[in-house]
Amino acid sequence: MNALRAENLHFAYQDKVVLDDVSFSLPRGKLIGIVGPNGSGKSTLLKLLARQLPLQRGTVEIHGKPLTHYSLKALARELAFLPQRPVLAEGIRVEQLVQYGRHPHQGWLNQWSEEDAHQVARARKVMQLDAIWQRSATSLSGGQAQRAWLGMILAQNTDLILLDEPTSALDIGHQAEVMEAVYRIAAAGRTVLIVIHDLGIAARYCDELIALADGRVQAIGPARQVMTKALVDRLYDTDVDILHAPGDGAPVIVPRRRGALAAHTEALLEHTEKEATP
Amino acid sequence: MPPIANPSGVWTLRIGGLSLLLHRRNWLMFGLLALLLAGLAVLAISLGSGNLGVRDVIATLAGRGSKLQEIMVFKLRLPRVAAAIVAGLAMGMAGCLIQTLVRNRLATPDMIGVNEGASLAVVAFALYLTLGNWPWWASPLGALLAAAALFALCRRPGEQGYLFIVIGIALSELLGAIGDFAMSTQPLVHLGSIYLWTMGHFAGISYQTVNPIAVLLALLCPLLALVNRPLALLRFGDSTAQNLGIRVPAIQLGVLALAILVAALGTAIGGPVVFIAMAAPILASWLARDNLAPIWLSALCGAVLLLGSDTLVRVLAQPEEIPTGIMTRLLGGILLLGLLIKDRRGAD
Numbered sequence: 001m002n003a004l005r006a007e008n009l010h011f012a013y014q015d016k017v018v019l020d021d022v023s024f025s026l027p028r029g030k031l032i033g034i035v036g037p038n039g040s041g042k043s044t045l046l047k048l049l050a051r052q053l054p055l056q057r058g059t060v061e062i063h064g065k066p067l068t069h070y071s072l073k074a075l076a077r078e079l080a081f082l083p084q085r086p087v088l089a090e091g092i093r094v095e096q097l098v099q100y101g102r103h104p105h106q107g108w109l110n111q112w113s114e115e116d117a118h119q120v121a122r123a124r125k126v127m128q129l130d131a132i133w134q135r136s137a138t139s140l141s142g143g144q145a146q147r148a149w150l151g152m153i154l155a156q157n158t159d160l161i162l163l164d165e166p167t168s169a170l171d172i173g174h175q176a177e178v179m180e181a182v183y184r185i186a187a188a189g190r191t192v193l194i195v196i197h198d199l200g201i202a203a204r205y206c207d208e209l210i211a212l213a214d215g216r217v218q219a220i221g222p223a224r225q226v227m228t229k230a231l232v233d234r235l236y237d238t239d240v241d242i243l244h245a246p247g248d249g250a251p252v253i254v255p256r257r258r259g260a261l262a263a264h265t266e267a268l269l270e271h272t273e274k275e276a277t278p
Numbered sequence: 279m280p281p282i283a284n285p286s287g288v289w290t291l292r293i294g295g296l297s298l299l300l301h302r303r304n305w306l307m308f309g310l311l312a313l314l315l316a317g318l319a320v321l322a323i324s325l326g327s328g329n330l331g332v333r334d335v336i337a338t339l340a341g342r343g344s345k346l347q348e349i350m351v352f353k354l355r356l357p358r359v360a361a362a363i364v365a366g367l368a369m370g371m372a373g374c375l376i377q378t379l380v381r382n383r384l385a386t387p388d389m390i391g392v393n394e395g396a397s398l399a400v401v402a403f404a405l406y407l408t409l410g411n412w413p414w415w416a417s418p419l420g421a422l423l424a425a426a427a428l429f430a431l432c433r434r435p436g437e438q439g440y441l442f443i444v445i446g447i448a449l450s451e452l453l454g455a456i457g458d459f460a461m462s463t464q465p466l467v468h469l470g471s472i473y474l475w476t477m478g479h480f481a482g483i484s485y486q487t488v489n490p491i492a493v494l495l496a497l498l499c500p501l502l503a504l505v506n507r508p509l510a511l512l513r514f515g516d517s518t519a520q521n522l523g524i525r526v527p528a529i530q531l532g533v534l535a536l537a538i539l540v541a542a543l544g545t546a547i548g549g550p551v552v553f554i555a556m557a558a559p560i561l562a563s564w565l566a567r568d569n570l571a572p573i574w575l576s577a578l579c580g581a582v583l584l585l586g587s588d589t590l591v592r593v594l595a596q597p598e599e600i601p602t603g604i605m606t607r608l609l610g611g612i613l614l615l616g617l618l619i620k621d622r623r624g625a626d
Contacts, residue, residue, distance in 0.1 A: 086517070091563070
């Protein structure tokens with residue numbers, strides 16, 4: 001059974017159509033990336049799936065049960081969502097942040113169970129939070145803060161995890177730090193759906209990709225099959241080269257300078273200049 | 279079976295399958311503040327005209343005082359002390375609810391028309407309906423009417439916290455102006471007691487006012503305990519709170535309604551004492567450190583601040599009568615300045 005199935009999703013803000021007839025399903029235990037240009041509806045799609053926005057048309061099923069049949073608390077035990085710029089409450093420590101991930105499993109008279117302790121300890125280990133466990137969350141670097149948030153999401157212990165651009169605004173080192181953490185979550189058997197801006201990172205880490213443009217699914221499938229020059233050119237209205245990384249052969253996407261001819265002429269000019277100077 | 283690992287800084291209370299987390303620092307501070315409040319109350323009762331020592335007060339409270347001492351303690355001093363404590367508790371809680379809800383340390387119930395609504399109702403009763411006097415429920419009624427007007431003006435107040443505050447400020451101005459206008463049409467002699475009340479004043483308050491309000495507040499406490507945890511999660515913003523299973527609009531609306539109710543009850547006793555609702559939650563979160571919504575600590579802070587201010591004003595101004603609100607403004611202002619300057623140093 002699929003972890004999540006979306007069918008004929010349609011969403012519009014007033015009369016601006018953001019998603020148009022979007023359908024796909026997510027196989028269990030895979031890391032699936034959503035890529036696409038700015039304004040293609042990636043974040044809206046994620047918010048719809050997490051019920052942060054109301055469904056206007058179409059259906060979403062989680063473990064075969066319609067999204068709207070879950071209470072919010074029951075949904076929070078099946079699906080975890082990390083928004084693009086989560087707000088940190090002032091003064092909170094990393095430990096507390098991770099513990100709050102247990103909230104959907106707790107009640108007013110059941111505030112700390114053995115399972116809570118176990119899941120929090122596991123999240124701490126998987127996200128490698130030992131060194132920052134007692135630090136104030138507002139004092140962390142971008143990558144550390146993101147790992148702390150992922151710790152909260154992991155402590156929530158859901159089968160489905162939706163992440164909205166967890167690597168945006170991070171440098172390449174922190175991007176790798178966060179993606180390694182996300183990869184570990186998926187490797188532990190969770191279904192992770194992640195919006196990523198960086199195509200190279202997406203191609204390298206994701207099992208499958210969903211390419212969105214103009215609110216429609218343009219391509220879907222295993223990352224290396226989806227990431228073709230034709231698709232990338234069309235998605236972003238540009239002209240790219242796709243190289244292959246040494247080692248695993250993952251696609252590396254590099255934009256061409258405007259017009260190959262221009263580049264060629266420039267190289268020629270440089271060459272003649274060098275020859276001219278004695 | 280190995281013992282369950284507890285979060286740090288927490289006591290866990292287990293009864294069968296049930297478990298409660300008690301934040302150690304939070305409850306230690308709560309105990310200390312409760313002791314401080316009790317000490318302050320005894321001191322406040324002993325201070326003033328007449329010869330009444332702290333020991334006499336304790337003896338009288340324990341039922342071993344003379345007839346005269348009993349009259350002084352139970353008839354003269356205790357009502358005022360109890361009034362300041364109950365009003366302070368209410369203001370501290372209301373302030374904590376509002377500040378946490380709109381995620382702004384400078385927000386208070388005063389800003390959304392609660393005080394002006396209460397004052398306007400008292401002015402209306404005193405000048406036009408009951409002539410010179412007003413029933414204890416006049417001010418909560420006014421505060422609730424003002425809140426109802428605010429709800430009608432913002433269609434979905436829970437989802438637009440910021441807009442709610444801004445419209446509230448405008449409404450406060452309007453209500454305040456109407457109240458001032460009504461007062462300005464009257465001869466000055468009629469206005470003395472109303473003026474004192476609108477400044478926040480605790481002289482001559484009887485148990486008839488304090489008791490019903492204390493009972494109503496106590497009835498609201500279980501509801502406050504129920505919203506405490508979801509309210510703390512709202513500090514992480516709407517998306518994260520919802521991700522953790524919180525019905526955000528419902529909780530926001532519920533907290534707002536509770537905040538207005540509690541604040542309205544707070545104004546009913548001694549009038550709209552400003553600054554307590556702002557200073558108490560700041561002090562409480564400073565004491566509790568990482569408690570995200572320290573309602574109970576904030577309540578005690580409010581009571582300590584208000585009783586302290588009222589006692590100070592009573593002792594200093596003797597035999598004149600200065601409204602308590604003037605002292606809370608002074609103390610609150612100094613405290614706030616201190617905290618903000620300290621914050622800025624931390625940020626630099």
